[in-house]
Amino acid sequence: MSIEEAQKKVDEWIRSTGKGYFSELTNLAVLTEEVGELARIFARTYGNQVAKPGDMRHSISEELGDILWVTLCLANQTGTDLTKALTDGLQKRLTRDAHRFDQ
Numbered sequence: 001m002s003i004e005e006a007q008k009k010v011d012e013w014i015r016s017t018g019k020g021y022f023s024e025l026t027n028l029a030v031l032t033e034e035v036g037e038l039a040r041i042f043a044r045t046y047g048n049q050v051a052k053p054g055d056m057r058h059s060i061s062e063e064l065g066d067i068l069w070v071t072l073c074l075a076n077q078t079g080t081d082l083t084k085a086l087t088d089g090l091q092k093r094l095t096r097d098a099h100r101f102d103q
Contacts, residue, residue, distance in 0.1 A: 003083045010072040024077050031070040038063040 002007070014021050041060055043052040073090065075082045 003086065004081075006068075007076055010069065011076045014073065014076070021077055022076065023046050023074060024074065027070055027073050027077065031074065034063060034066040034070055038067065062064060 021027065037058060037059065040055060041058065041063060043049040044055055044073070045060075072082070075085070
């Protein structure tokens with residue numbers, strides 16, 4: 001699925017089943033929560049923290065999927081074309097950072 005298709009599918013679901021978007025600010029808070037859940041998994045899987053019961057009930061894949069979902073929502077709400085945003089970001093790194101790590 002392309003990013004454009006994903007944006008359309010999320011929008012269709014939100015408008016039909018979800019009955020509308022949360023506010024942009026609420027979705028930003030939800031995104032922050034999801035990133036925190038991913039951070040918890042990483043801290044306990046790759047970091048020094050020890051998992052407590054229930055800490056690892058979600059997978060990295062699930063949390064990344066949740067982050068992507070909310071990101072698609074925010075893009076739709078703000079009229080952001082994520083395909084263009086990713087293309088522009090990649091181009092910026094290809095040019096600006098072309099020799100950044102040469103040594």
